[in-house]
Amino acid sequence: LHTPMDRRLTWGAAAAAAVVVVAAALHGRRGSQNKEDDHPDLTSDEIVAIFGELHRRVFQSMQRIMPQIKAMQAQIPNPEHLKMIIVGEFEKNLLQYQEEVFKQHNADEEDVKHSTWYYIDHKNDPVKEAVQSLQELYGRFGGEVEAEVPEEIDxxxxxxxxxxxxxxxxxxxxxxxxxxxxxxxxxxxxxxxxxxxxxxxxxxxxxxxxxxxxxxxxxxxxxxxxxxxxxxxxxxxxxxxxxxx
CATH class of the missing domain: 1.10.287 (Helix Hairpins)
Structure with a gap:
């Protein structure tokens, strides 16, 4: 049972398997607990830049391939199957760009994961917004994301x-x-x-x-x-x- 204290922004099992670091950040899964309060290796600006660059690259890539995927609708009448193809393309692109962007920032998976959660825990709004923006993009292309509906929305x-x-x-x-x-x-x-x-x-x-x-x-x-x-x-x-x- 998950409570709001989990601060989980879940991508789903497929994304977690395909995109280790970014998915871990959105899942709310940290690395070593004894490192949790350590000062991060990456600045908040670097984390925002990393997530922003991932968002830009994946969005542009998906825009290019969506017409081709939509052209397949006649051959793939099952909407769930088509959704799986779209989500798979998203995750494949994200995994590819993740490696490139991390390298550009001289960062590894643990650096990004730990730094991301450090700033979220310390209520750094730009980092939180950058993470949520990429999460929203994933949802737009069919990825399953868990979120709480505001109480006032009946x-x-x-x-x-x-x-x-x-x-x-x-x-x-x-x-x-x-x-x-x-x-x-x-x-x-x-x-x-x-x-x-x-x-x-x-x-x-x-x-x-x-x-x-x-x-x-x-x-x-x-x-x-x-x-x-x-x-x-x-x-x-x-x-x-x-x-x-």
Whole structure:
């Protein structure tokens, strides 16, 4: 049983196996306990730079390959299988860039893990935000992340958030399609993803949420009839807009 004191930001077993250091930081798993209070080898600026560089590189890489993956949807009708492919690509890229970025900063796995937790324990907001930003990116590409939903978010508020989230997404899609004459090139898809991310982030922020806690909220209320009704309504609207059956 995990409590808030665990400060766990869990990536899931697959990520933990694939990306040892970054996953360990997000899991809340430290190295040697007797080193816990030692002054870290890396500065907080270096930790922020490491996580920021990982975020930038992985995001750019995923943007490049997502059109290819989406083109596979017809051959892979099972959404869970497709999700596994996307998450696998994310983790593969993160593992590759992790090694490169650590080397650039003359750091090893233990340095990064210990330093990251040192600054989080000492309530260093820039480090915490850098870690959470990478975690949110993982969640955007299908990675499973555990997070607590704020107490003030009940099922009715969650329905409102979901509706605004869908409305913003569909409005941006309609605008971009109109501006491009319906030509959905790779460049247009990348621009669309960036716009949707920016606008939906703003929606979530109004309610004190981010991508991770939004996903947690959807999971929390997925069995609630009120939320189910709203989710079906939004899905039907999206299908109608896309010209589906």
């Amino acid at each position: 099922v009715h508020t969650m329905c409102q958030v979901l509706e605004e989230y869908f409305d913003v997404t569909m409005a941006i899609q309609a605008r971009v399609l109109k501006e491009t004459g319906g030509q959905m090139t790779e460049m247009v898809q990348m621009q669309l993803q960036t716009l949707v991310q920016s606008e939906t982030d703003a929606v979530l922020k109004k309610y004190g949420l981010n991508t991770v806690t939004f996903q947690a909220g959807c999971a929390k209320f997925k069995s609630d009839p009120v939320f189910q009704k709203k989710a079906i309504e939004m899905t039907e609207q999206q299908t109608a807009m896309s010209g589906g059956p």
